[in-house]
Amino acid sequence: MARRRLSHEGTLVLDSEGLSKLLADDEQVVALIAEARSRGMEVVISSLTIIEAVYAGTNKPRLNWVLSGLRVVPVGDEEARTASELLMGVGLHGHKYAIDAAVAEAALRQHRPVVMLTSGIDDMVKLCGDRVRLVGI
Template sequence: MARRRLSHEGTLILDCEGLSKLLADDERVVALVAEARSRGMEAVISALTIIEAVHTRTNKARLTWLLSGLRVIPVGDEEARAASKLLMDAGLHGHKYAIDAAVAEAALRQHRPVVMLTSDVDDLHKLCGDRVRLVAV
C-alpha cells in the first residue's frame, strides 16, 4: 500500500481520532507521523484533544510517552473567542462542534503548510476551508 506524502516542513496536527489511532499504534497513523517528522514537520495537538481522546481503557503510560513528543497547544480566552468566531462563520453550534472549532483554530495558527489527521473531514473543512490539508484517518 502506497503511503500518502506530506509536505516539507510545516505542522502536523492530530484531532481526537488522530491521537486515538496513534495511541492504538495504528500502522498508517504511526507512519504518517513518522514521515511528517522526517520532513521537518512539528507534530501538535490541542489541549482539548487530550480530554476528548482519553477514556478508562487508555494506556496512561503510552499517553504520557506520546504527549512528550507532541507540542500541546493551550486553549485560553483569546483562542476560545477565535474558535467561537469560526463556529459562527461556518454556521455551526458550539454544543456539538466546540472541540472541532478549538482544534481548527489551533491549526490555523500553526506554521504552514498545516496537515491535520482527522476522521471528521467534512466538519473541519467547514471550519478551516482550504487553509489546512485534511487527511482522513
C-alpha cells in the same frame, strides 16, 4: 497499503481520532507521523484533544509517553473566542462542535503548510477552508 505523502516542513495537527490511533499504534498514523517528522514538520494537538481522546481504558504510561513527543497547544480566552467566531461563521453550534473548533483554531495558527489528520473531514473543511490540508484517517 500505500503511504500518503505530506508536505515539506510545516505542521502536522492531530484531531482526537489521530491521537487515539497514535495511542493504539495504528500503522497508518504512525507512518504518517514518522514521515512528517522526517520532513521537519512539528506534530501538535490542541489541549482539548486529550480530553476527547482519553477514556477509562487508556493506557496512562503510553499516553504520557506519546504526549511527551507532541506539542500540546493550549486553549485560552483568545483561542476560545476565535474558535467561537469560526463556529458562528459557518453556522455551527458549540455544543456539538466545540472541540472541533478548538482543533481548527489551533491548526489555523500553526507554521504553514499545515496538514491535519482527521476523521471529521466534512466538519474541518467548513472550519478550516482551504488553509489546512486535510487527510482522512
